[in-house]
Amino acid sequence: MARWIYVIGGLLVTVAFSVFLFYSVRAFNLTPDRPSASYKAPDYRFVLVTEEVDNDYWRLVEKGARAAAEKHHVSLQYTGPKQANLDEHMKMIEMAAASKVDGIIAQGLNQEVSPTIINRVLEKGIPFLTIDTDAPESKRVAYVGTDNYYAGFLAGQALLKDTEGEVKVGIITGRFDSANQKLRVEGFKDAIKGSDRVNVVAIAESQITRIQAAEKTYEMIKDYPDVNAFYGTSALDAIGIVQVLESIGMTDRVYVIGFDVLPETLQLLKEGKLEATVEQKPYEMGYDAVELMIQVLEGDKVSTYHHTMTDVMRQKDLTQTETMTPGGMKQQ
Numbered sequence: 001m002a003r004w005i006y007v008i009g010g011l012l013v014t015v016a017f018s019v020f021l022f023y024s025v026r027a028f029n030l031t032p033d034r035p036s037a038s039y040k041a042p043d044y045r046f047v048l049v050t051e052e053v054d055n056d057y058w059r060l061v062e063k064g065a066r067a068a069a070e071k072h073h074v075s076l077q078y079t080g081p082k083q084a085n086l087d088e089h090m091k092m093i094e095m096a097a098a099s100k101v102d103g104i105i106a107q108g109l110n111q112e113v114s115p116t117i118i119n120r121v122l123e124k125g126i127p128f129l130t131i132d133t134d135a136p137e138s139k140r141v142a143y144v145g146t147d148n149y150y151a152g153f154l155a156g157q158a159l160l161k162d163t164e165g166e167v168k169v170g171i172i173t174g175r176f177d178s179a180n181q182k183l184r185v186e187g188f189k190d191a192i193k194g195s196d197r198v199n200v201v202a203i204a205e206s207q208i209t210r211i212q213a214a215e216k217t218y219e220m221i222k223d224y225p226d227v228n229a230f231y232g233t234s235a236l237d238a239i240g241i242v243q244v245l246e247s248i249g250m251t252d253r254v255y256v257i258g259f260d261v262l263p264e265t266l267q268l269l270k271e272g273k274l275e276a277t278v279e280q281k282p283y284e285m286g287y288d289a290v291e292l293m294i295q296v297l298e299g300d301k302v303s304t305y306h307h308t309m310t311d312v313m314r315q316k317d318l319t320q321t322e323t324m325t326p327g328g329m330k331q332q
């Protein structure tokens, strides 16, 4: 009997001690410091610095970049000036570098300034990819985006093909000092060079805003009343051009070719107020740039040029637009 009392007593003491231990551990949080099962720190931190943070075109680039970042467990910061501003853009790149991120993706916006800033980032050991606008004079690891000279050349060829007789072209370009805008103008001029019926009569800057694109179009029509074609080289330019032509009842008499396939651009094409637009792939640019940066960080050898698709879109190509999302991405 006495033996049973000892056995039961021993058991009770063991159970009591285990309960005590369990609650003590919980109360004092004595478990080893382990993150909860649902949290896993991101593998990398990237920053995407854009020309203008709320620009519809850049929001498409962001969308693509975020999709790739989510897929690969990367933390992505999307940033850029409220309104296009070269100094601010460069400062934001330097700030990203100072915060020691794993990779920076940004435009090589300016041929003079960008190479210095990009090379400084690289000296800190942070890989840099150019997106949308290249800076070939810098040591950037690679470029993801449109071949901008070729895209401009396509625009010139399209205008030649779509028009007859004497054509006087007004060009509205995003910014005179942006490398991609310069190349789009250069490519266009080279394409029409051989023709003696098509000439550029004026060129003005929109600061990549639709309001200034409209203002400059209006001034150009006043200064050159015989202008009968417009070429807009950044995403919102053609939208601003058409706005003016509509307000003065000139859409039927003037040929307009623009850039990009934002929802509004597609609508203008559909309504026949815009003759053609050069399509770019902003979503893919963002997506591919994030994937490429991961490959760079993992030591893969990558090629320097990753040109995304570009082509001319006219109204007759719109049959499938219902199945397309802005930025030209086909829906799954």
Ligand code: BGC
Residues within 6 Å of the ligand: 051, 052, 055, 057, 132, 133, 174, 180, 208, 233, 234, 235, 236, 259, 260, 280
């Ligand atoms: C260009 C971008 C630019 C944007 C402005 C696009 O066509 O590729 O570089 O920032 O237009 O709206």
